[in-house]
Amino acid sequence: MTGPPSATAIVLVCNGPGELTTWVRPLAERLHASLALRPRQPQAATELRLVLVPCPNATGHERQAAERLGLFSSIVPAERFWKLLLRPRRYGPWPARGVVVFLGGDQFWTVLLKARLGYRHLTYAEWVARWPRWNDRIAAMGPEAARRLPSRWSSRCTVVGDLMADLSETARAEAPLPAGQWVALLPGSKRAKLLVGMPFLLDTADRLAALRPGCRFLLPVAPTTTVTELLALAGPANPLHRHYGSSEPRLLEPSAEAPSRWLETASGTRILLVEQHPAHGALSQCALALTTVGANTAELGALAVPMIVLVPTQHLQVMQAWDGWLGLVARLPLLRWLLGVALTAWRMRQRGFLAWPNISAGRAVVPERVGPILPQEIAAEAADWLSHPERLAGQREDLRALRGQPGAVAALAAMVTELLPTA
Incomplete structure (x- = not known):
């Protein structure tokens, strides 16, 4: 890692090849377009990281596929996820503040990771947000996912739309x-x-x-x-x-x-x-x-x-x-x-x-x-x-x-930016 120590981190969490292509990549590209982030801007104060989580539907080649994108300052493969929870410093220095974003897999893994790192937490909920208590914000794909939330957590939820609705635009x-x-x-x-x-x-x-x-x-x-x-x-x-x-x-x-x-x-x-x-x-x-x-x-x-x-x-x-x-x-x-x-x-x-x-x-x-x-x-x-x-x-x-209508990627990127500590 080049440049001065980063002050904050955005950590995207994903499990398989489909989510990596259709959810993670568009959001990562949008974040790089709207924020100064490592690795594309080595002197930036914020870095973009990827953590892959265990999943029976994964192929085992997700890390190599993610590396070819050139979007992340570091990538933790799924087989090292438990070691990451036990000893995060083994995978380099982690900024004291940041945001964990769920984009595929078991939502509980991001609950554990955000607790371990002490970061804020955002879940993109395709059908249901399973752990609303431990989310700072919830981005729902549609009204159905929002309706499934208990009323006491509804204020944390915003319907952003389907991330894949933007694919045809690009x-x-x-x-x-x-x-x-x-x-x-x-x-x-x-x-x-x-x-x-x-x-x-x-x-x-x-x-x-x-x-x-x-x-x-x-x-x-x-x-x-x-x-x-x-x-x-x-x-x-x-x-x-x-x-x-x-x-x-x-x-x-x-x-x-x-x-x-x-x-x-x-x-x-x-x-x-x-x-x-x-x-x-x-x-x-x-x-x-x-x-x-x-x-x-x-x-x-x-x-x-x-x-x-x-x-x-x-x-x-x-x-x-x-x-x-x-x-x-x-x-x-x-x-x-x-x-x-x-x-x-x-x-x-x-x-x-x-x-x-x-x-x-x-x-x-x-x-x-x-x-x-x-x-x-x-x-x-x-x-x-x-x-x-x-x-x-x-x-x-x-x-x-x-x-659905395009714009979900931009809306989700805005929610990530809002959660990112600024000082």
Whole structure:
């Protein structure tokens, strides 16, 4: 750390890749734009830090993804969170005053951290603020989260809106894709999802390209994975590869005609690899997305990109990426296979909506395909959607209606600034 000792700190707390991209990054960028903060201004009196907290839905690569953003003077990885609580000074000198901001994970972790550091505390509450007594302020995503607060704490709460409603505003400024009807392939960011998602979606892309030769494909490379890993999981090294028709793809390196990297399947289907993070500009130009469940459905919804959400359950033994204590038990070495299959099968039978737009609306805004689905079925459904632009436009309008008005990031940044000690 360069410059004089900092007087105050803003500590953003997060858990997984989706929250890091859609909540933490926009807020951090806004704070840097409105305040003098380290590390971008080394002589500033206030620094911006990131603390990652334990979460069964994390990939383990969140620290590396956050480091590439260049927004934080220090990053504490999730595996060191408990040591941070016990001995904060192990991770450098901490200013005596500051603000802890909850942006994902278990809200209780930020209660512990703010108590340990003696900082003020702000929670961004998507659905409910669980510990209002120990929050100085609460930023609610919407009126429903605000209504769930006991009346004695309501004065601490401000409805700021959905942080992801601002995504489309920033996406518009990015470079346009080449002409064509683009379809986004989102196989996931964690290995458990990629094992199924990569061979499934490449097979689907080959079949969709045969049905609609004018289709063009792109695949955003999640910050928690690599092109090398994607290639490995798309080929024979993946035990699930043999269940699908697509052969191992090859990597096309950039050239004068094609400045980006592409995957090319044995059938000749080319898939643009979008390696900048986040990929909102490219995604916002797609006619349709084929995606797994997770935070990516919230991103696509915020960008108003029509989607088909896929949960192929024919490989239950590798689909153990569920949350909660049952998910943790399912990953115990001796019980992993049996409990993992039983847990996932139970979740599939008992499920409500899985995609964030459907959860938010309480109805089926986007189609969810759950079960032993096949690439040929999804390719046929995608081709049908693409041949009916009025249906795509209707889904896009439904998604826009759910998104809300932009401005939540600025409102949340203002609340952080208000809590930051000034003297």
